[in-house]
Amino acid sequence: MPDKIKKITALEILDSRGEPTLQVEVELSNGTIGQASVPSGASTGRFEAYELRDDDAFRYGGKGVLKAVDNVNKILNKELNGLRVVEQKQIDDLMLSIDGTKNKSKLGANAILGVSLAVAHTAAKSTGQPLYKYLRQLYKPELKTYNLPTPVVNVINGGKHASTNIDLQEFWIVPHKATKFKDKLQQASNIFHALGELLHSVGYDTDLGNEGGYAPNVKSHREIFDMIMQAINSAGLEPDKDIILGIDAGASVFYNAETKTYDLNLDKLSMSSEEMVDYYLDLITEYPLRLLEDPFEEEDWATWTLLNKNSLIKDYKIKVIGDDLFVTNVKRLQKGLELQAANSILIKPNQIGTLSETFDAIRLAQDNDYQIIISHRSGETTDTTIADLAVAVDAQFIKTGSTARGERIAKYNRLLKIEEDLK
Ligand code: PGA
Ligand code: ZN
Numbered sequence: 483m484p485d486k487i488k489k490i491t492a493l494e495i496l497d498s499r500g501e502p503t504l505q506v507e508v509e510l511s512n513g514t515i516g517q518a519s520v521p522s523g524a525s526t527g528r529f530e531a532y533e534l535r536d537d538d539a540f541r542y543g544g545k546g547v548l549k550a551v552d553n554v555n556k557i558l559n560k561e562l563n564g565l566r567v568v569e570q571k572q573i574d575d576l577m578l579s580i581d582g583t584k585n586k587s588k589l590g591a592n593a594i595l596g597v598s599l600a601v602a603h604t605a606a607k608s609t610g611q612p613l614y615k616y617l618r619q620l621y622k623p624e625l626k627t628y629n630l631p632t633p634v635v636n637v638i639n640g641g642k643h644a645s646t647n648i649d650l651q652e653f654w655i656v657p658h659k660a661t662k663f664k665d666k667l668q669q670a671s672n673i674f675h676a677l678g679e680l681l682h683s684v685g686y687d688t689d690l691g692n693e694g695g696y697a698p699n700v701k702s703h704r705e706i707f708d709m710i711m712q713a714i715n716s717a718g719l720e721p722d723k724d725i726i727l728g729i730d731a732g733a734s735v736f737y738n739a740e741t742k743t744y745d746l747n748l749d750k751l752s753m754s755s756e757e758m759v760d761y762y763l764d765l766i767t768e769y770p771l772r773l774l775e776d777p778f779e780e781e782d783w784a785t786w787t788l789l790n791k792n793s794l795i796k797d798y799k800i801k802v803i804g805d806d807l808f809v810t811n812v813k814r815l816q817k818g819l820e821l822q823a824a825n826s827i828l829i830k831p832n833q834i835g836t837l838s839e840t841f842d843a844i845r846l847a848q849d850n851d852y853q854i855i856i857s858h859r860s861g862e863t864t865d866t867t868i869a870d871l872a873v874a875v876d877a878q879f880i881k882t883g884s885t886a887r888g889e890r891i892a893k894y895n896r897l898l899k900i901e902e903d904l905k
Pocket of ligand 1: 522523524525527730857858860
């Protein structure tokens, strides 16, 4: 007997920045209960689905989500009542039609995503499967083997994720050589601690930013790469061979639309698009920098294509990753495919607002040989859905912060458990 939705309730909870977000619970007629919580970005793309906030200055500085909570409790609870919980696509489509807007601004993408994910959790429970196996059934049942994603571990936080002088948003270490997830995580943790000791030894701050990476003030962006290289060596590992590097430049934040320049204040550089391309190409040849997320502003398509078509990208097997560029949206990804703007995509379910549309973006990307990086947001909860999602869709990478802070670690710990269960 397919189990039917009896009740859906939402609750306003806090995320890792202490800002309000939603936790949604779905209850079935057979008593099964599942839940999910919704993350929130700080350096959001302009084309993301709409995050509904209350704008009531007397509560949480206007950031309350009681309107979104109400939309779940009063509207979606009623409209989805009696539907079979395993009909994920039908449920997601119905929410889209109830909302009726292009960007989910009526109900709020946060309200819709909370329900969409909680429905999947509850369906997995009621069918007696771990979430990653249930999501695999929804996504691509013909895919038989399970692989764990490689973590891209954000050890230095800049941009909008920390109060430092670092313009580039994230600096990653990527343990690409080890085969087991648990070994990759251990290597990342060793490097993270070695980097902390190194920063401390030169008198730099070792407090953590939004995603758990260190957030010091530094002399230049190259100094960060040098210190990470040194930390890799201190941990007894070899840069390039064992560990490659990546960045999320988060370039929309330091792009000056008036002067059409990329302004890296830390390096005292104000660069044209072409000069910004060269800046990255120089780094690629100097360091084992192999993953580049959002190297350019989200509407600077021509420059994305210019970089992506450069022969060094192929030679060094660089992943050119669109985050704010694609916002997990098939229409934007389609444009990127036509323009050959990138070769990899960052996937954030809350950028688009339903699980089914998240699958659509991943499917289109994989059909075109893109690499997949499933990602957290800078504002997170201890919800671990993205860990299961990464395994379900056979993503090459997961991005969920450093090896510190509970809301980041929750995802890594979930992957450790999945790997153990799959043994
Ligand atoms: P955000 O940052 O969640 O603040 O948008 C993450 C990212 O840019 O990848
Ligand atoms: Zn990003």
